Amino acid sequence: GACALGIFLGGYYALNAEKEFTSTAVFKIDTSKSGGMSLGGEIGALASLAGLGGEIDRSNLPTDMVTGRIFIEKLDVRLDFQADPYFNTYDPEAVDPLWKSLVKRAIGWQKSSADPQEVVWQGIVKKYIESIALEETDEGATTIMATHSNSQRAAEIANTIMDTIIFAAKEKRNAQQDEQLAYLSNTLAKAL
Numbered sequence: 001g002a003c004a005l006g007i008f009l010g011g012y013y014a015l016n017a018e019k020e021f022t023s024t025a026v027f028k029i030d031t032s033k034s035g036g037m038s039l040g041g042e043i044g045a046l047a048s049l050a051g052l053g054g055e056i057d058r059s060n061l062p063t064d065m066v067t068g069r070i071f072i073e074k075l076d077v078r079l080d081f082q083a084d085p086y087f088n089t090y091d092p093e094a095v096d097p098l099w100k101s102l103v104k105r106a107i108g109w110q111k112s113s114a115d116p117q118e119v120v121w122q123g124i125v126k127k128y129i130e131s132i133a134l135e136e137t138d139e140g141a142t143t144i145m146a147t148h149s150n151s152q153r154a155a156e157i158a159n160t161i162m163d164t165i166i167f168a169a170k171e172k173r174n175a176q177q178d179e180q181l182a183y184l185s186n187t188l189a190k191a192l
Helices: 002-016 041-049 069-079 098-107 116-131 151-191
Strands: 021-027 132-136 142-148
Touching: 021 151, 069 116, 069 151, 116 132, 116 142, 142 151
Parallel strands: none
Antiparallel strands: 021 142, 132 142
């Protein structure tokens, strides 16, 4: 009897549980500090002396950037988390259950007058952090795993995060190269 009940409950759960899909995007960014800029001869030696050589930066995982609220708000422009019921579960018409309202009244809990938009964003950020995971492979590649109730949406989110990270890395590398070239040109001008 207990086995039959267990099988029945397991089957019921399998048929009625909310399904979640995980999509993975794997990529690797060149992390050399010189940003791929190869300087030969005397200029390369001067760059090495100035500390602008080709050392490798091993911190490849941008976890802090990806889980930050500013990053999530920028992603919202492309992914519209506010219109996605998986991320935005805020219901302005929600009413507490009777037991909860009685407990709140008994302890004197007053409903906070929080800004509804801020409540929406707090919920989106919380669900985003639960649904997005970053890992580094043994080869130094970055793996982004996005979980969602819709498989296509999970893939879209993972790919958009990957594209955003790659774009930010390219922008950072270009800014570093410009800074290095400006420093080298000033140093060479002073030397001449």
